[in-house]
Amino acid sequence: MFLNSGCGAVVLFSFVSFLLFLSHRVDSEPTQDKQALLAFISKTPHENRIQWNASDSACSWVGVECDANQSFVYSLRLPGVGLVGQIPPNTLGQLSQLRVLSLRANRLTGQIPSDFSNLKLLRSLYLQNNNLSGEFPSSLFELTRLTRLDLSTNNFTGPIPFSVNNLTHLTGLFLENNGFSGNLPSINPGGLVDFNVSNNHLNGSIPRTLSKFPASAFTGNIDICGEPLPPCNPFFPSPSPSPPVEPPEKPLHKKSKKLPTAAIIAISIGSALLLLLLLLILILCLRRKRGQSPKAAKPPTTARAAGEAGTSSSKDDVTGGSAEGERNKLVFFDGGVYSFDLEDLLRASAEVLGKGSVGTSYKAVLEEGTTVVVKRLKDVVVTKKEFEQQMEVLGKIKHENVVPLRAFYYSKDEKLLVYDYMPAGSLSALLHGSRGSGRTPLDWDNRMKVALSTARGLAHLHLSGKVVHGNIKSSNILLRQDTHDACVSDFGLNPLFSGSTSPNHRIAGYRAPEVLEARRVTFKSDVYSFGVLLLELLTGKAPNQASLGEEGIDLPRWVQSVVREEWTAEVFDVELMRYNNIEEEMVQLLQIAMACVATVPDQRPDMREVVRMIEEMNRAETDDGLRQSSDDPSKGSGGPTTPEARTSPRGVTP
Structure with a gap:
C-alpha cells in the first residue's frame, strides 16, 4: 500500500511538472529581442499603423514573427508603415537570431547602422524604396548567409565594392536607382540569378561574370559598355575598312568589243604622259636621296x-x-x-x-x-x-x-x-574611400612611407630629370601592392598644353599662389603642391573638401587657423588618434608641410631638403624601410634638419 501511494505521488509530481513546462512554453517571451524592438519603435517616428503593446508578447505584435518556441524573433516585416528618419543604432542590430528583415517602402534616411554586422543569421534584407544614403554599407559584408539583398531606389553613392563577393550565398542583388559610381566589380557568387544595377552612375566595361544578365540590368548608367550592352569604344577610331571591290559590270552589248579609234589615240597619249611623269618623279627622288636637292632636309620622322x-x-x-x-x-x-x-x-x-x-x-x-x-x-x-x-x-x-x-x-x-598598371590604386582612393565600419584605415607608418617615397620620386624628377611635375595631387600618387610605397604619375605634361588649360590650372586646392598669377609651374610650385599633399595625409581632408569651415578657405589656411588658436590636435585625422606615441612625429611632419606651403616661393625648401627632413624624422628607426642612405640626391643624404623643419607651424605664414 505504501509502495502504491509512493508511485502515485511520483506520477502526480511528474504530471504537474509537465503542466508547468507546457505553461512555461506558452508564456515564454524573447525578452532581449522585445527590449530591442521597443527601443527601435520608441526612437523612430512612425504612423499609427504600428500598435505594439508592451504588456503583450512581442511574438503577437504586428510584423513580428518568432520561432516555434517563442524564444527569439525570427522575422520582422514592416513594409510601408510610415517609418521616418534614421534607423537608431543598438536596436535592430541586437536581434541576433533574425532571419528576415523588411523595412521597404518607408521614409528612412541616413546610413545603415554599423551594428547590422551582428545579424549573422540574416538571410533576406529588404530596404528598397527609402531615402537611405552613404556608401555601400560595409557592415553587410559580414552577413555571409544573405541570399536576397535589396537596396534599390535609395540614395547610396560611391563605388560598389568587390567585397560583395563575401556574400557567397546571394541569389538576388538589387542596387538599381541609386547613385553608385565607378567601375562595376567582377561579382560572382555562384548562385546569383537576379541582379540589377540600372540607373546609377557606373562606368567602364561590364565584367564577364555579369554578362549573362539582361541589358535591362545595366541601362541608365553614364558610361557603361560591353556585353550585353554595345561593345566598348576603342581608344581611337578603328581603321576604316577598304571599300569592297565590286565585280565589273557585265557589258550591255556583246557586239561592240572593239574600241573606237579616237579612244585608242587618247589612251596612248595619256599613257605616254603618265610614263613621262613617273620618270620625272623617279629622277627627283634619286636626286633627293643623293643630297643633290637644293632644299633643306626634312626633320626626323x-x-x-x-x-x-x-x-x-x-x-x-x-x-x-x-x-x-x-x-x-x-x-x-x-x-x-x-x-x-x-x-x-x-x-x-x-x-x-x-x-x-x-x-x-x-x-x-x-x-x-x-x-x-x-x-x-x-x-x-x-x-x-x-x-x-x-x-x-x-x-x-x-x-x-x-x-x-x-x-x-x-x-x-x-x-x-x-x-x-598598378592594381593597388591611388592614395586618394585609399585615403578618402569608405570610412564606415570594416574599413582598414591608412596607419601612421604607411602614411610616412607614402610621404617619403613620394618626396623621393619628386626629388628625382627635379634633380635628375630636370622636369617639373606640374600636376601633384593624391589621385596621381599610385601605391605598390602590399608595401604602400608610392609612385608619382602624370608628370611633366604641362608643356603639352596652353597656359589657360594646363593641368595645374584645373586642380583646385593644390595650386601655389603664384601659379594663379604667372600661369606657369616651377619646381617651387611643385613643393607647394607636395606640402598640400602632406597636409592631406595628416588631416585626412581633401584639399577641395567643403567641410573646412569658412567657404572658400583652402587646406593650408585652415590648418594655419587651427594651429594659431592652439588647437593643434584638432588638425590631425581622427583615424590617427588610435595610435600611441606618434604625436611628436605628426607635429614634425606638420612643420615640414607648413614650410612647403609658404606663400613666398623662395621661403620653401627644395625637394632634396624635404627628403632629408623626412628621413631625419625616421633616423632612429633604421629597420622600418622608411630611410635608406644613398648618394643619390633624390633620396636625400640624411643631413641635419633644416631651419624650416625646426620652425613652429605658427611661425610660417601659409
Whole structure:
C-alpha cells in the first residue's frame, strides 16, 4: 500500500511538472529581442499603423514573427508603415537570431547602422524604396548567409565594392536607382540569378561574370559598355575598312568589243604622259636621296624619333594613307618590358579608370593577358615634333618611385601615353574611400612611407630629370601592392598644353599662389603642391573638401587657423588618434608641410631638403624601410634638419 501511494505521488509530481513546462512554453517571451524592438519603435517616428503593446508578447505584435518556441524573433516585416528618419543604432542590430528583415517602402534616411554586422543569421534584407544614403554599407559584408539583398531606389553613392563577393550565398542583388559610381566589380557568387544595377552612375566595361544578365540590368548608367550592352569604344577610331571591290559590270552589248579609234589615240597619249611623269618623279627622288636637292632636309620622322628614344614594334599607320614622314607609330622606350603593337592595343578590352585634368585613363587588357594603363590626352596644343621631344625627355626618367612612361602614340586626332598598371590604386582612393565600419584605415607608418617615397620620386624628377611635375595631387600618387610605397604619375605634361588649360590650372586646392598669377609651374610650385599633399595625409581632408569651415578657405589656411588658436590636435585625422606615441612625429611632419606651403616661393625648401627632413624624422628607426642612405640626391643624404623643419607651424605664414 505504501509502495502504491509512493508511485502515485511520483506520477502526480511528474504530471504537474509537465503542466508547468507546457505553461512555461506558452508564456515564454524573447525578452532581449522585445527590449530591442521597443527601443527601435520608441526612437523612430512612425504612423499609427504600428500598435505594439508592451504588456503583450512581442511574438503577437504586428510584423513580428518568432520561432516555434517563442524564444527569439525570427522575422520582422514592416513594409510601408510610415517609418521616418534614421534607423537608431543598438536596436535592430541586437536581434541576433533574425532571419528576415523588411523595412521597404518607408521614409528612412541616413546610413545603415554599423551594428547590422551582428545579424549573422540574416538571410533576406529588404530596404528598397527609402531615402537611405552613404556608401555601400560595409557592415553587410559580414552577413555571409544573405541570399536576397535589396537596396534599390535609395540614395547610396560611391563605388560598389568587390567585397560583395563575401556574400557567397546571394541569389538576388538589387542596387538599381541609386547613385553608385565607378567601375562595376567582377561579382560572382555562384548562385546569383537576379541582379540589377540600372540607373546609377557606373562606368567602364561590364565584367564577364555579369554578362549573362539582361541589358535591362545595366541601362541608365553614364558610361557603361560591353556585353550585353554595345561593345566598348576603342581608344581611337578603328581603321576604316577598304571599300569592297565590286565585280565589273557585265557589258550591255556583246557586239561592240572593239574600241573606237579616237579612244585608242587618247589612251596612248595619256599613257605616254603618265610614263613621262613617273620618270620625272623617279629622277627627283634619286636626286633627293643623293643630297643633290637644293632644299633643306626634312626633320626626323616618328620612326626616326623612335630609333633615338627607343624602339618601335608597331606597324605602319593604321589610320591609313599618311604622307611620307607622317606615318604614326606606337613608340616604345629602351628598357621596356612590352612587345605589343598599335593593332594589339586597338583590339584590347578597355575599362575606364578615371577622367582627370589631362584626359581619360583606361585599363587595357591585351589579348595575351598583358595589362597596361593608357592615358588619352585632351586639349594638346603642341606640334608633333614638340610632343615627341617632350616624350623623349619623359621616357628617359627611371626611378623606383616614379611610374615609368613605356610608350606613346601621336596622330592628328589622338595622343596616347602607355604606363604600367598598378592594381593597388591611388592614395586618394585609399585615403578618402569608405570610412564606415570594416574599413582598414591608412596607419601612421604607411602614411610616412607614402610621404617619403613620394618626396623621393619628386626629388628625382627635379634633380635628375630636370622636369617639373606640374600636376601633384593624391589621385596621381599610385601605391605598390602590399608595401604602400608610392609612385608619382602624370608628370611633366604641362608643356603639352596652353597656359589657360594646363593641368595645374584645373586642380583646385593644390595650386601655389603664384601659379594663379604667372600661369606657369616651377619646381617651387611643385613643393607647394607636395606640402598640400602632406597636409592631406595628416588631416585626412581633401584639399577641395567643403567641410573646412569658412567657404572658400583652402587646406593650408585652415590648418594655419587651427594651429594659431592652439588647437593643434584638432588638425590631425581622427583615424590617427588610435595610435600611441606618434604625436611628436605628426607635429614634425606638420612643420615640414607648413614650410612647403609658404606663400613666398623662395621661403620653401627644395625637394632634396624635404627628403632629408623626412628621413631625419625616421633616423632612429633604421629597420622600418622608411630611410635608406644613398648618394643619390633624390633620396636625400640624411643631413641635419633644416631651419624650416625646426620652425613652429605658427611661425610660417601659409
